[in-house]
Amino acid sequence: MIARHIQESINSKGASVIRKMFEEGIVLKKEHGEDNVFDFTLGNPDLDPPEKVIKAIQEEAKDVSHGCHGYMPNAGYPFVREAIAQKVSKEQGLPLSGSNVIMTVGAASALNCVFKSILNPGDEVIVPAPFFAEYRHYAKNHGGILVEVPSKSDFSLDLEAIKSKLSEKTAAILINNPNNPSGKIYSEDEIKELAAILNENNNKTGRVTYLVCDEPYRAIVYDDAKVAPAFQFYDNTVIVSSFAKDLSLPGERIGYIAVNPKSHEPEEFIKAVTFSLRVLGCVNAPAFFQKVIAKSWDAQVDYSSYKVRRDKLMAILDKAGIEYFRPQGAFYLFCKVPANFKGDDGDFTDYLKKYLILAAPGSGFGGKGWFRLAYCVSEKTITGSEKAFCQAMKNL
Structure with missing residues (x-):
């Protein structure tokens, strides 16, 4: 028998939501092609080690x-x-x-x-x-x-x-x-x-x-x-x-x-x-x-590409009409769920999946009514997502 507290944890609604979305992205990429799925779920740094x-x-x-x-x-x-x-x-x-x-x-x-x-x-x-x-x-x-x-x-x-x-x-x-x-x-x-x-x-x-x-x-x-x-x-x-x-x-x-x-x-x-x-x-x-x-440990690293990608994604969200907090560090954008969804970040991230956009619901982070986008992804993914974000917001 599995321990009760472990069983409860793995079956809870918020269990491993980020990994779950990431795994869904793998399936969607096989179905629709890598370039047509915009996966912002996982905070996996993509710079090469210095x-x-x-x-x-x-x-x-x-x-x-x-x-x-x-x-x-x-x-x-x-x-x-x-x-x-x-x-x-x-x-x-x-x-x-x-x-x-x-x-x-x-x-x-x-x-x-x-x-x-x-x-x-x-x-x-x-x-x-x-x-x-x-x-x-x-x-x-x-x-x-x-x-x-x-x-x-x-x-x-x-x-x-x-x-x-x-x-x-x-x-x-x-x-x-x-x-x-x-x-x-x-x-x-x-x-x-x-x-x-x-x-x-x-x-x-x-x-x-x-x-x-x-x-x-x-x-x-x-x-x-x-x-x-x-x-x-x-x-x-x-x-x-x-x-x-x-x-x-x-x-x-x-x-x-x-x-x-x-x-x-x-x-x-x-x-x-x-x-x-x-x-x-x-x-x-x-x-x-x-x-x-x-x-x-003291290797010099150029993080400017993260800033470039942050700014490009912010510009896309501005165009689509999605509110967000301007990050001062790390490589995430925390964004507000549109009013139509009444703060239900789970429903909204499910809605975004229809446009092949994968994002992490904010409730898993203790931030109900928000969702997270990790922009440590390729610039191609970011620029390619513009049409999808705009279309998703237009169709609300």
Whole structure:
């Protein structure tokens, strides 16, 4: 028998909606031809890894030394952890050592390790909505409850609403910056105000609430936007990230956790997440790509093609009459469902399928009445979709 909670999850209406749409796209492409289906469902970065990464892969592939594919400490090779500490130090403006870092099997593994380490049954994780759909499962995996707090109309943090949800049960606040699906970047002032609210709650309840920053899109920003260095404003901050999006390595599953050295008992936190990585069955991050990343984490990447595609898709949506939030980072457009559909994003994305446009319903992201378009697709797909979008809106 399948476990009841797993059965409920896989049969729920919102289960794997993005993957489901992606798989439908494969069928539609076989039926109608690849160029006639406009698939904006999956956030799969399509830039090639930069030359520095390719060179590091080639160098490491030549290593045939004894033990090169063996186990290392569960937290990762010490020299790799030092390299990532250097990266995070530059981003946060605060010195870290390798002892503040643990290498993980992507950012998903990192989040699961953090939640397993800090959640007791019934503890809560507050998340501003919209948010990455898998967060619900990650919290539930470890007995936690995801508390969804709607953001303001411009997707900025509703700090008063967050404050009203804080209690002695709050183990963490989880923010995705830049945000998937909206592309919103939370400002430095927002992070400062959030820090003040969290410190007030910590003093009131006697419990440490962690600020967990999920930052795989940190480098993919537009119009000179910047992601705030949260370590500078809140001691109990944890960064989780990966090289999936910025270096276009999603399938290699290489990520990390970085804990603020000023946080509450940082050594115990690192011990906990290291233990969690082991008992969750990951054991350690992939040895080969740990070595690759140590040599290439600072590779320069040109993200301008994402901006070009963002702007082209926005122009098409403007022409079709579809409202959207202008993204400051990542590679998604979060769009409003037309009034005719009364906020039913599932019905509207089903309607778009009639015009061979595949989009992800916003309800799966905690954003009812919206839908997401991933523009990390070919320019040909974007330009080809213009007629379909315009026709779909004309026929409403």
